[in-house]
Amino acid sequence: MSGYWTDIVTGGKSLVTGLAITAREFFKPVVTEQYPWEVPTMTPLFRGHIELIGNEETGAPNCVVCGMCQRACPSVCISLDGKKNEGGKGKVLTSYIIDFTKCSLCGSCVESCNFNALRFSREYNLASFDKNDFIMDLIKRLEEQNRCTR
Amino acid sequence: METSMWHALLYLVGIMAFAGVNAAWLGWCERKGAARIQRRIGPCEAGFAGLLQPLADGLKLLSKQLLVPQGVDGIIFRVAPVLAMIPAITSMAVIPFSENIGARAMELSVLLLFALASIAMIAILLGGWASGNKYALISSARAVSQNLAYEIPMLLTVITVVMISGSMNLRDIAIDQQGGFWHWNIFRLENGHFLTMWISFIIFFICAIAETNRAPFDMAEAESELVAGFMTEYGSMGFGLFMMGEYLNIVVGACLTAVLFLGGWDCPFGLTPGIWWFLLKIYILIFTFIWIRWTYPRTQIYRLLNLSWKILIPFSLANLMVTAALIKVF
Amino acid sequence: MHTLVCQPADAPALFSAEGLVGVVFLLTVALVVTGALIAVNARRLVRAVSGLAICFTGLAGVYYFLLSPFLAMMQMLIYVGAVSILIAFGIMMATPEEQQATGMHSKATLAGPLAFSVAALIFAALTLLGLKTEWQVFPRQGTFDIKEVGLSLLTTHGLVFELISIVLLLAIIGALVLAQKGRN
Numbered sequence: 001m002s003g004y005w006t007d008i009v010t011g012g013k014s015l016v017t018g019l020a021i022t023a024r025e026f027f028k029p030v031v032t033e034q035y036p037w038e039v040p041t042m043t044p045l046f047r048g049h050i051e052l053i054g055n056e057e058t059g060a061p062n063c064v065v066c067g068m069c070q071r072a073c074p075s076v077c078i079s080l081d082g083k084k085n086e087g088g089k090g091k092v093l094t095s096y097i098i099d100f101t102k103c104s105l106c107g108s109c110v111e112s113c114n115f116n117a118l119r120f121s122r123e124y125n126l127a128s129f130d131k132n133d134f135i136m137d138l139i140k141r142l143e144e145q146n147r148c149t150r
Numbered sequence: 151m152e153t154s155m156w157h158a159l160l161y162l163v164g165i166m167a168f169a170g171v172n173a174a175w176l177g178w179c180e181r182k183g184a185a186r187i188q189r190r191i192g193p194c195e196a197g198f199a200g201l202l203q204p205l206a207d208g209l210k211l212l213s214k215q216l217l218v219p220q221g222v223d224g225i226i227f228r229v230a231p232v233l234a235m236i237p238a239i240t241s242m243a244v245i246p247f248s249e250n251i252g253a254r255a256m257e258l259s260v261l262l263l264f265a266l267a268s269i270a271m272i273a274i275l276l277g278g279w280a281s282g283n284k285y286a287l288i289s290s291a292r293a294v295s296q297n298l299a300y301e302i303p304m305l306l307t308v309i310t311v312v313m314i315s316g317s318m319n320l321r322d323i324a325i326d327q328q329g330g331f332w333h334w335n336i337f338r339l340e341n342g343h344f345l346t347m348w349i350s351f352i353i354f355f356i357c358a359i360a361e362t363n364r365a366p367f368d369m370a371e372a373e374s375e376l377v378a379g380f381m382t383e384y385g386s387m388g389f390g391l392f393m394m395g396e397y398l399n400i401v402v403g404a405c406l407t408a409v410l411f412l413g414g415w416d417c418p419f420g421l422t423p424g425i426w427w428f429l430l431k432i433y434i435l436i437f438t439f440i441w442i443r444w445t446y447p448r449t450q451i452y453r454l455l456n457l458s459w460k461i462l463i464p465f466s467l468a469n470l471m472v473t474a475a476l477i478k479v480f
Numbered sequence: 481m482h483t484l485v486c487q488p489a490d491a492p493a494l495f496s497a498e499g500l501v502g503v504v505f506l507l508t509v510a511l512v513v514t515g516a517l518i519a520v521n522a523r524r525l526v527r528a529v530s531g532l533a534i535c536f537t538g539l540a541g542v543y544y545f546l547l548s549p550f551l552a553m554m555q556m557l558i559y560v561g562a563v564s565i566l567i568a569f570g571i572m573m574a575t576p577e578e579q580q581a582t583g584m585h586s587k588a589t590l591a592g593p594l595a596f597s598v599a600a601l602i603f604a605a606l607t608l609l610g611l612k613t614e615w616q617v618f619p620r621q622g623t624f625d626i627k628e629v630g631l632s633l634l635t636t637h638g639l640v641f642e643l644i645s646i647v648l649l650l651a652i653i654g655a656l657v658l659a660q661k662g663r664n
Contacts, residue, residue, distance in 0.1 A: 008461060015446070022187045022445040031189045223526055258626070261553035265540075268561020272533060275568055279526050287572065294569055298562070318626060 042122040047105045051121040052096060052142045059146040061139065062117035065091040069109035069118060077102040078109060093139065100126075100134040161253035165242040172401045173394035174204035176436065180397075183440040214386040222383060223280035230277030231384065231391035237266035237273075238398030245405045246321040248415040248425035255321040260308060263320075263406060264301070267361060270399060271297045274363075274370060277392070278380035289379030292451055293370035297361060299458040304357035306466035307350040310473040311335055311410045314343060320406075324414030328423060334413035341480040346472045351411045353466050355438075358403035360454070362396065364439060366446035367454055374448075404435035505545055511538030525571050533564040550626055 033040055042048070052061045065082030077099040082091040110118045128134065178193060178200065185192025193200025218224055244259035246252035256262060271294060278290025312318055314335060315326040323335075332339045336351045360367040371379035381392050408414060408431040415428040449457075515538055518531025540555040633641050 004460075018445045019441065022441060025189060026183075026186045026441075028189060030186075030191050032191060034191065034194070223524060226526060226530060256549075258549055258553055261550070261557065265553050265556030265561065268557060268565070271561065271565060275565060276526065276530060279568070279572065291569070291572055294565055298565070301561075 042124060046120065046122050046124070047107065048121040048123040049100050049103060049105075049126075049136065050098060050109055050118050050138070051123075051145075052093075052138045053117055053119055054142050054146060059142075061093050061096075061142055062115050063093045063096065064115050064117070065093055066115070068112040068114065072108040072112035074106060074108065075102040075104055096138040098136050098138060100136055101131060158253075161243070165239065165253060169239045169242055169398055169401070170394075173397045174208065175201075176397040176400065177207070177393065178204050179436070180440050180443075183437065184444045187441070187444045208390070211387050211390040216386045216388060219282075219383055221282045223282070226276050226280035227383070228388075230273050230280060231388040231395070233273035233276065234270055234395035235391045235398070237269040238395050238402055241266050241402045242405075244320060245402070246324050246409065246414060247428055249325070249423070251425055252321060255319060258318045259320045260312065260318045260323075260410075263402070264305065264308075267301075267399075270395065273395070274380050277384070278370075281380065281383040283382050285376040285378075286380045286382050289370045289372075289376045289382075293363060293380065296363070296367065296369055296451075296454060299455050300357045300360040300367075300462075303353055303458060303462035303466040304361065306463070306470055307354045307357070308410065310347070310350050310466075310470055313470075313473055313477060314338065314341075314347075320409050320414075324409050324416070327413040328416050330416070331413065331418040334411065334416065336411040341476045343473065343476060345476075346469050347411070349465060350469050350473075351407075353462050353469070354411065355407060355435075356457075356462065358407060359439065359442060360458070362399040362403055362439075364396075364400065365443040366449050368448060369451050369454060372448055400436055400439050401432065404432040404439070407435055408432050504541075508538050508541030508545065511535070512542065513538075526568075529564055529568045529571065532567070533560050536560045536564060550629060 052063060054061055063080075063082075065080065067080065070078045070080055078096075079099075080093065080096045082093050085092045105120075107120070110120060126134070181203070182192040182200070193203040196202040196206050218227060241263050243253040244256050244262055246255065274293045274297075275290045278286040278293070281287075311323065315323040317323055317326070327333050327335055327338075331337055335343065336347050337344045338347055363370045370376075371381060376382070381389055384392060405428075408428060412431050412435075415425055416423050417427050512535055515531050515533070515535030519528050519535055520531075522528040522531055536555060536559040540552040540560070543549075543552040543555055
């Protein structure tokens with residue numbers, strides 16, 4: 001019988017506490033972002049699909065076409081190609097295509113790159129009706145970025 | 151009171167409008183309230199602050215096909231949602247909104263409200279049963295056992311109010327509480343009723359939540375266990391009518407609580423009684439309904455029945471005896 | 481309220497107050513009859529119970545026309561709200577599947593006509609009785625009040641009241657005993 005009364009008292013108290021908590025939350029400001037109207041900025045460590053890093057002066061890709069990223073990729077989604085540099089040493093990147101439908105964002109490509117040529121982008125608006133939209137040409141992307149910044 | 155045809159028509163239209171507007175926009179209030187408690191914004195796209203959302207929802211429901219699945223009892227399946235809506239609207243006829251606004255100041259209006267509430271219960275029972283669906287069947291069994299269990303303490307607490315006021319007419323009960331909050335049944339100074347009536351009020355309010363099948367007592371439509379309970383097989387406006395019936399039952403419950411315990415249209419300080427006080431009270435009570443729904447998780451069916459049979463009923467019985475004693479002693 | 485008693489001798493116009501009341505009265509009677517017919521004839525138990533509920537609702541209306549709103553409310557509260565729901569509940573607990581039509585092709589071929597003739601006889605007798613009797617309109621004694629009902633229940637009909645409470649007590653004890661047995 002003693003449990004009966006303590007149940008009622010403690011139960012009632014806990015109910016009132018619950019109500020007090022929700023009442024307090026009711027008057028606190030909203031924390032959600034209204035996505036299409038408010039565009040959030042991604043954190044530095046956000047992993048979007050990879051992108052090429054351009055040379056700060058010329059804007060040309062830092063990539064030397066060593067192919068380490070291609071070899072490091074476990075999902076075989078990177079395909080790149082280059083040609084001999086005319087009038088200089090090394091190679092120049094001619095195409096760098098990533099199949100984002102296969103990418104698992106593991107980051108092995110970024111880690112394996114020794115020439116500061118790859119990084120994660122902060123792209124997150126990636127919804128599409130077409131699968132082909134996710135096979136991305138990163139050189140084109142870099143050119144567009146260069147056009148925007150310069 | 152003069153009863154011309156126009157009077158009746160006016161009240162009919164007025165009550166239908168009040169019921170319809172409440173049924174539609176309480177859904178909006180609920181979503182907004184839930185959102186604020188969870189620190190979201192809630193509906194905000196359709197119209198200013200999402201105020202047109204109920205219209206959009208209504209249009210969507212109306213434009214959907216009224217599907218009657220195979221194996222259901224066709225007639226009863228179609229009648230049940232209507233039956234859920236009828237008693238809620240009819241109940242409005244006897245609720246005194248203010249001294250002069252009230253369709254019918256009937257003797258026995260308290261009894262009428264409970265009689266109508268039992269029809270709402272039948273609607274859930276039939277809707278669940280006719281669906282020919284196990285989830286719906288379990289849901290209606292739960293709803294009925296829950297409603298039967300909670301009707302007892304509810305009636306017992308109402309009897310305390312009826313004893314104090316000496317009338318079963320809601321209007322008389324409200325008039326009896328005029329003149330400031332110390333006359334209201336919940337804080338009534340006279341005869342020392344304030345000692346026990348606040349317990350009555352709490353019991354009544356808990357029962358009102360349970361009778362309207364609201365969380366934390368929404369065993370009948372427990373989504374996580376029973377899909378949507380008795381509404382599982384309903385789509386389109388059949389579902390819409392059940393929802394509107396639920397919201398209207400909340401309005402009726404709030405009106406009843408306001409009249410029985412909170413002095414109806416009386417001003418707390420005894421100054422300017424009027425319909426605005428009544429509306430203020432019922433909307434505060436409705437907000438409390440929403441607030442409670444979004445605070446507590448769903449209980450279990452046996453806990454729910456235990457609460458009624460082991461706590462609410464003994465307390466309301468003791469309360470009844472104390473109230474009777476207080477009336478006799480003073 | 482006093483003009484509600486229907487007088488067939490001077491039939492009022494349909495759209496006068498009395499006429500409309502008459503229409504409502506006929507509707508309630510129709511509700512009783514159709515409800516009862518559904519309850520008896522329905523093949524599915526759900527429909528039979530709903531028919532019973534309709535019949536009870538109609539009866540509540542008849543009580544209202546007999547100037548006894550208290551009884552009407554009680555009829556709704558107890559018979560519609562509790563009795564028919566309990567019946568439905570009982571059926572639901574016993575047979576979750578839709579009941580097959582039983583007893584429609586009973587072996588006792590005599591039972592049907594016999595029951596029908598007995599029922600017809602009773603109906604004819606009651607109708608005759610109703611038509612032959614010279615009905616007296618009793619003046620209403622006092623105003624209708626629940627207080628009077630309560631007073632008479634506790635004074636004039638005190639013994640009956642106590643007997644009913646004993647029946648209820650027995651029912652509760654019986655239920656407890658049954659439940660106890662079920663548990664062990």
